[in-house]
Amino acid sequence: MLFSAHVVETGPLKALRRKTPQAVDVAGLLSARTGICAPFRKGLIPRPQLAREVMVSCWDDEDALEAFLADHPTGAAFRDGWEMRMELFRAVGVWPGLDAAPIQLAAAAGEQGDGPTVAITIGNAYLRTVVPFLRVNNGLEEQFLESSTAVWGSGFTNLSQLLVGTLSVWESGDAAVEYMKSGAHGAAVDAHFDPKVDPTGHTFVTGGGFFGFRPLSTRGSLGGKNPIPTALLG
Numbered sequence: 001m002l003f004s005a006h007v008v009e010t011g012p013l014k015a016l017r018r019k020t021p022q023a024v025d026v027a028g029l030l031s032a033r034t035g036i037c038a039p040f041r042k043g044l045i046p047r048p049q050l051a052r053e054v055m056v057s058c059w060d061d062e063d064a065l066e067a068f069l070a071d072h073p074t075g076a077a078f079r080d081g082w083e084m085r086m087e088l089f090r091a092v093g094v095w096p097g098l099d100a101a102p103i104q105l106a107a108a109a110g111e112q113g114d115g116p117t118v119a120i121t122i123g124n125a126y127l128r129t130v131v132p133f134l135r136v137n138n139g140l141e142e143q144f145l146e147s148s149t150a151v152w153g154s155g156f157t158n159l160s161q162l163l164v165g166t167l168s169v170w171e172s173g174d175a176a177v178e179y180m181k182s183g184a185h186g187a188a189v190d191a192h193f194d195p196k197v198d199p200t201g202h203t204f205v206t207g208g209g210f211f212g213f214r215p216l217s218t219r220g221s222l223g224g225k226n227p228i229p230t231a232l233l234g
Helices: 012-017 062-071 073-079 102-109 127-146 173-181 183-192
Strands: 002-009 029-039 049-059 082-093 117-125 150-158 163-170 205-219
Touching: 002 062, 002 073, 012 049, 029 163, 049 062, 049 073, 049 150, 049 163, 062 073, 082 117, 117 127, 117 173, 127 150, 127 183, 163 173, 163 205, 173 183, 173 205
Parallel strands: none
Antiparallel strands: 002 049, 002 082, 029 049, 029 150, 082 205, 117 163, 117 205, 150 163
């Protein structure tokens, strides 16, 4: 099983019209979610990058991903952007659309070890809690921007699916865990996450979780606002 993250610059209309690939229509695809990026910032209201799209996905294997990038219209759109292929090693909650249990997959992969780590948080938002969610999320984004061990990151959303998530790269697995357990993020977990109530979410989202990945390979780069350099992982 292979996970991948893709970010590409397209255009506002293309991004807003993008249909998320479905597992029943794409050979070897187990799950995919697409959205529009919103760079982390200090401020209550997010500022989406309407021309920058993200896709996080899970595949049977690399052959399935390569075929998708070569032959599928959405794959072709993401082919010329930035891409990272990853192995799951830590999971809390469920990966949207994936039948397999992420916690068991992570346990089979073993510990992260040394080196960079990719973190993805994802879930479906409750409309009734949007305002308090934005207030809490603002503190989390400020904490990320002030962190000396954060390498790169962005939020993303798909309003039609009520999907919200973050994609971030850290110097190490320990650095990502330290961020999650300390400061504004640690306080938010204590105040808004109760696994007895909802093991797949918290006060603001459901049907998702927190996931840590070991990078396997990366290619491409992006410039402009919130750039992704070729040497992201050194």
